Each structure stands twice: as C-alpha cells, then as structure tokens.
Amino acid sequence: MNTFFLSLLSGAAAGTSTDLVFFPIDTIKTRLQAKGGFFANGGYKGIYRGLGSAVVASAPGASLFFISYDYMKVKSRPYISKLYPQGSEQLIDTTTHMLSSSIGEICACLIRVPAEVVKQRTQVHSTNSSWQTLQSILRNDNKEGLRKNLYRGWSTTIMREIPFTCIQFPLYEYLKKTWAKANDQNQVEPWKGAICGSIAGGIAAATTTPLDFLKTRLMLNRTTASLGSVIIRIYREEGPAVFFSGVGPRTMWISAGGAIFLGMYETVHSLLSKGFPTGEEMKA
Template identity: 35%
Template sequence: MHLTQTAGVIGGLAASFVRVPTEVVKTRMQMGQFSSAPNAVRLIVSKEGFKGLYAGYGSFLLRDLPFDAIQFCIYEQLRIGYKIAAQRDLNGAENAVIGAFAGAVTGAVTTPLDVIKTRLMIQGSANQYKGVMDCVQTVIREEGPAALLKGIGPRVLWIGIGGSIFFGVLESTKRKLAERRPPSSSLPHLNSKQD
C-alpha cells in the first residue's frame, strides 16, 4: 500500500511542473481574464514574471499529492478486496467501475483543496490572499464553510469518469504487456563471461 501511495505522490510531483502553468492559464481563461492561451502566458509573464505561471503552486501540490495518494490507495485496496471475494482476475468493466468509485470519492474528499487552489491561482497580482491558511479563513469568514464545497457535484462526476477511463486503460495495458512478456523459463541464459 505504501509503495502505491509513494508512486502516486512522486508521479504527481513530477507532473506538477507542467500541470501548474497549464492550470493557471486554463483557470484564468475560464474566469474571462484572457482570450487565448498564448495571450495569457505572455501577459502573466509580463505582469507577474515567470513565477506568475506557478501561482498557487503550493496549493496545487496540497490538492494533488494527497489526491494521487488517496485515489491509488482506494483503488488498489478495493481491487484487491474485490479480487479476493470474486476469487478470479477482474475484467475491464470491473476495473473501470472500481476506478470510477475511487476517483469520485477522492474528488469529493479533496474538493475543499481544489477550491483553495483555484482561488489562489486566479488572484493574479492582486494578492487577495496571503497564502493557503489566509485563503481558507477568508473564504469561511466571508462565504461560510459550505463555500469550500463549491463545485463538488461536477468535480465528483468528471473525476469519477476520468478514474474509470484511467484505471480501465491502466489495467488493460498491464494485462497486454504481461501477455507479450515471454515466460522467464524461455529467456536465453546469459553467460556472465564475454567471448
């Protein structure tokens, strides 16, 4: 279980270097701040410097690293339990349903982190919030605790669908690769000495 969580965290950390700038641009375009992605990148860098593309980086990691660890852990544990109960390998549809459930649950649990990440990313150079804790306190004070769950329905839906596709394809790919791998007994024995 710890290996799965660690793999999820390391993968998420590596991906964050690309995902954060794209998330900043996407989020600001959704808010109507920019008309095109190239325009957004150019203006963000000119007004905020290169670091503007990484606005909310800490809150992104705060959302995504636990998300990756939780989702992979839920998926693996449910898959193992279901496989033991069924006493057979799972088919693609079963893996997809388990992936959808793992994604949906994780999406719901991490919605407050997503709300905070979004607020920090769209603030731009206005610096409305001084950091993650200030953002949480301000949102709760001004809008109430329920504001931390804004967008939970669509988030659970799209992450559930994404989890279904991701884990369905993952297991299918693993199975195909395993089928193509020659049995260990048929591998030629390598002589440690070079002729």
C-alpha cells in the same frame, strides 16, 4: 515492451482521453468556484475554452505520473516491508501505494500546475484563448517572476493532490485486488479496473473538495497572497459553505473520469503487455 514505455504510453492515452471527454464539467466546476459565481464567469458559454492547455499537458503529465508510480511500487516495497517486519500485507500494500502515488503526483505537477493556471484563467475569461492567456502571464513575468505566475498555487495543488492520491490509489488497488481474489484471478479485467477507479476517484474527490477550491482561488488570484490570508478573506466574505463549491461537478467529473482514466490505462497497458496480434494470427 519494458515497464518504462508501458507506463509512458498507457499514461499518455489515459490522460488525453480523460481531459477531452470531461473538460466541460471541469469548466463548470472552475466557474462555480471562481469569485462572483458561475454566471458572472461565463456560465455555459465557451465551456471548451482552455482545452488547448489541458490537452498539451495531459499526455506528458499523466505519463510522468505513471512512470513514477509504477517504478516506485516495485522499488519501494522491499524497503517498506523492512520498516514493518510484523506488519500485515495490507498495511505494506497501502503504505507502498500512498508513497508511490504521492511521488508520482509531485512529478506530474511539474507539468500540470502551469497548465492548470493557463486553463483555469482561460475558463473564466470571456475572450482569451489558451495561447493569449499564456502570453498575458509571460508578459507579467517581469513584475512577479515566472515561478509566481506559472506556478501560482503550486503548494496548494500539492496539498490537494497528495491527500487525494493517498485516498484514491490505495483504495483503487485494494478494490482491484479484492475483486480479483473473489474471482480467483491474478488481476481484474480492464473494465473492472475502470469501475474500481470510478469508486475510488469519487470518494477521494468529495473528501478533498475544500483543498481543490483553495487551489482554484489561488490560481485565479492576480496578486500574490498567502494561503492563510486567502482562507481568512474567503471565510469572512463568503462564509464556510463556499469551500465546498463545485463538490457535485468535481465528484461527478472525477468519478466518471476515474473510470476512463484508469480504465484506459488498464486497457492500453494490457494490450501492450500482451502484444498486438500479427497479421497471420489475425487471419487465423
């Protein structure tokens, strides 16, 4: 199986499994960050509300990320090596993974951002389904335009995802490489990759919580507002500590989710790379 389909199928499995398992924690995080606080936006009721939009987008979004990431890791490394002719292998690796993951995130956000807008508005609404929320957004298209509705928070999402991925993936790849080298292996087993993904994801999640908070508030905002004006208003009305709202659920969710997301990716990628046993081999 070629690299494109390996990335496509492994990414799809990773994205879907993670969203299904950890959606309730994401709902809690979103309600903690929404204006008015957790209980004013639904509390523990309907914690799977908005799951439809997440599941529909998770497979293609994750697939698009890994297709771009895996492709760029191979194609960009020779050019980066030329940029740092005297650079260490670790510097070249880190730069390659930062660039590749950043491009992967930008591509994935073409699908992820509209799904996030629908999902988060559904999570804090008392009655809407994902489909009803999407219809409501599309009805407002004539007033503000489709881009300002479905892609509200695009710039903040990119602003959050690129720092996040520039921390997570170089660290993830470094931990895998170090663990494999310590055991005299070329690569680690999928379960070890899952542990590396959990550690890297948790560190990246905690560090970028303020960016995630701003992204959530912009997506939930019903009117067009600049990022600067939103930051100033929140700071004046709610204080600086509010920017770390949801840091616990976010770190827990992404740390555990990183284990499933990257562990599932490694597992499916490994199975497809080796090929499934034939009927005769299974009998033997």
